[in-house]
Amino acid sequence: MAYEAGVSATAFTAHVERNRPLGAGYFVLEFAATCETGVADVVPGQFAMVRGDWGRDLLNPRAFSVFEAADSRHFSILGKVFGRGTKRLAAAVPGEKMTILAPLGVGFRPARAGVTQLLVAGGVGLPPLHLQAKRNAAAVGPNAVEVFYGGRTRDDLLLLEDFEAWGVKTHLATEDGSLGTRGYVTKPLVSRVREAAQRGESVELLACGPTGMLQAVRKLGLDHGVPTQLCLEEHMACGFGVCLGCAVPVYGEKPYRYCCSDGPVFDAQEVRWS
Amino acid sequence: MAYEAGVSATAFTAHVERNRPLGAGYFVLEFAATCETGVADVVPGQFAMVRGDWGRDLLNPRAFSVFEAADSRHFSILGKVFGRGTKRLAAAVPGEKMTILAPLGVGFRPARAGVTQLLVAGGVGLPPLHLQAKRNAAAVGPNAVEVFYGGRTRDDLLLLEDFEAWGVKTHLATEDGSLGTRGYVTKPLVSRVREAAQRGESVELLACGPTGMLQAVRKLGLDHGVPTQLCLEEHMACGFGVCLGCAVPVYGEKPYRYCCSDGPVFDAQEVRWS
Amino acid sequence: MNTSAVDLATTFGPVGLSTPFIAASGCFAYGEQFAAFTDLSLLGGISTKGISPLPRYGNPVPRICETASGMLNSIGLENVGLEVFLSEKLPFLREQGLSVWVNFFGTDFETYIECARGLNRGQGIDVLEMNISCPNIKKGGIEFGTVPEVAHRLTKACVEVSEIPIVVKLSPNAGDIVGMAQAVKEAGAMGVSLINTITGMAIDVHTQMPRIATTYGGLSGPAIKPIALRMVHQVARALPGFPICGMGGISNGEDALEFLLAGAHCLQVGTACFAEPGAIVRITDELRNLLHRVGFSTPSEAVGKLKTRPQEPAWSA
């Protein structure tokens, strides 16, 4: 099962401390909260609902995985320009005030000795796995995790130097072949999972990225009987379980659970995808 | 009759060059247009419709008198924080892109030798009269105009040093008596108009400011048979005569004329106010 | 600012409220989650997610999407059902020291009546808010909310089985909102809530598919405020004194006062709570300050106090 933080989320105000563009529309926003918060205890995969002083046009806050949390007042998100909201966020200037709800939801299980976590990130699915890699490389050892990271082109593969610095092995893939394997990231992943099966090595899969990638990872995990956790995205209005907008189809007693409060990290076996 | 510019308005993009706060919520925004425009030929009283990249929440552009126009690419407005739009404008940063339509409408008549123009400004009604004073002090002589300028308190009376530099006489009034006469600006104005009548001096009144002030000036002008021009404000959606939203009640064949295209400067005799 | 002179306590028909603000149905679930973010005791009341006799699991995803100053939703009236509500949700609500409004619905006459009767078994419910605008229910649902005669019969049937006062929540999709209000009033409703969401649609041009799974959804948020306010004003003028709970896009103190002036006796805030769980507490403060500034010492003093504009001078030509 996925892992829930002990500390509950709060609503708070934060100011943008830094807006760091990473090229190709990606950016890291660093926030300083105006009060103590629970973000320092974030579990990778947990997220923040973020909204600027945008008037009434963009009504709903936007969900972002917590990318990094230095202490109870400082955290960051990593985003990519997609629609109206991320366009605004990408243009945020230091000092700008944002309203935040964090840390929300249920994150990834931590690594443990003897099981290698294969972290599968596609595009903007990087942030929670970047944090998971960092945490577990430090806590359990660099070999406890391996990163599989795919994008359309080399510009989509960010912060590779971090993984190198932590001593974490990366398997890269780009659709245009400009960096790493040409094609989807599931290509090197499949080989790695097969290899592990042959060697009798215990692995588990943790994935975050586009739906197509998650579907492939889910199938791979189920086919090989490998424990698999997926970090899902659904449209959210509230982020804390009251609007019932972010339903995720699941197997079980009830047909839906909620991305924001039961997830965003779900066990692949639970997710009801055809 | 009021005076119309020969050059027609155009729609253009401009960038904020400078945002100069003047205290008490007042600010001057200096714009640089991305192309040649007709603003250099502005007649005081003509205005600009201004809209930032604000999303869809604030739908309509805001009307501002042209405060100053250095050349065909550079002009400024003087505003005061009032509601949502002026709040945004007051926070504009250099480089910010705005959509502008200018110069629009019909402005004030220029001064001529032998007739003293008494310029009556209340609060944020200053900009067109500031420009009128500057232009006519230079063209006809500093004595061609005298400024009557009223506000709630001394912080509302801006740029007095300009009038001094131009050699233009000012009559100040504040409601709290913190600067100039205590009370409304119409107090010194009434004395001045009486004095002119006694001396057989030709004067005319040009006023811009709150409706209460304009009503008083109108009555004064009509009572004393002094030619009077009023710069009016109405809610505007377009600014160029197509929405028919900015109707001004007038005497004459038709009950309404349009603030944006027939005004904003109207002859006091024409305005149908009870 | 000395706003202590303003007392926000008010009444809605026979129901006392510590403030005029009720959390809108469907936007506060059953209240529990909000306790983490806001002080529930500062609210006037909570209207629950709509309850049906049996649990409902809701509509396929996507269920929501954002629009200009608004959002569409098609949750599908998902709820825990009458029995679970009474045993697991109501006790929590009852303990918060605020007015408990239970929003409910059925899929036909029988289930509406069954639900109203069942809820009367619950302790501490102040209002049954009967939702007759169920756009996402297939069978005949639309008639309950748009045909005055049908609404009348349905209301009457539920009023007959209920000790708890029934407030009927009207649909803005009705062509004649005044006719609807009149019909349910005559059937014994204690008051009306208006407005529910307005049926709308959005399309993803890249996939060429509707943005929400059920094609149509309910529009809420600031975008609909002018329409909501107009409907409140129409009903208030037509039925003076009849209790109206006004809502639709309220997101600040000025919005709230607009609804009071138009004739609403109390207010609900929905969509604004998603982006800001403390929205109602902020709006309550803003209303208190604003009432003080414009010279009202209670919300009820402001109810229906819209002034008429002075007549323009006659046209001379």
Add this chain to the structure above:
Amino acid sequence: MNTSAVDLATTFGPVGLSTPFIAASGCFAYGEQFAAFTDLSLLGGISTKGISPLPRYGNPVPRICETASGMLNSIGLENVGLEVFLSEKLPFLREQGLSVWVNFFGTDFETYIECARGLNRGQGIDVLEMNISCPNIKKGGIEFGTVPEVAHRLTKACVEVSEIPIVVKLSPNAGDIVGMAQAVKEAGAMGVSLINTITGMAIDVHTQMPRIATTYGGLSGPAIKPIALRMVHQVARALPGFPICGMGGISNGEDALEFLLAGAHCLQVGTACFAEPGAIVRITDELRNLLHRVGFSTPSEAVGKLKTRPQEPAWSA
């Protein structure tokens, strides 16, 4: 991007259009002022300010106010009247090389018919757009726009006196938009325009007066887009092939394509032109690029091409 493959020319019933975009009635006056700001020949057409047999001077001020992503207006159908229109305004319009739509109305059956008959004296009019939603007219105006049977009779009477095709502009305030469309279709209307503005209200809490002089006004702009789109889709599904001119909050190319996919054959843009007189030209370019990107080579290929979502896998429990 090579978008030359996209041809924006289209048809609306018997009327040829160089692009699907018509400037919306009341938002472009009689076209003259826009010539200073935009190249009129790039538009598909212009719908004029609504014309009545006699000139009308409009409503008291204030007539407009801004709302969240929208605006209210109560202009009061001010217009130059039939005769001045024919002699002074029509010649200019006729020379612009675009489709000329004359929006018209009356205050009762006789004046509607009189106006339709009178406009048939004009040269170069492609469409008479009959406005049956006149919220600001006192006497009975509301029934023309909300009662299908009355709309049917009125349409029939005007169609009988007109050689020029009549398109009826429907009011979103009608409870049953499909019933209205059906009624005017059967009465001989060539098509329908939808939607007109939605009746709304706003209050200035500081003066406690309505923000517009007539208390109620018509809501337009992006706020109403989800409602407009839903109504276009409802009518398109119910009356396949019947020409629909869609509008309500269109402000960019994506909005335009949404309306085409929902089933509109051509489009009007109103409120967006106020803030940006060149809005229609920009939106036209955006639609051209977007059609190219998503793989349509003409606007008509996109009409009604909304895809249905794949069914969710069945629920296992």
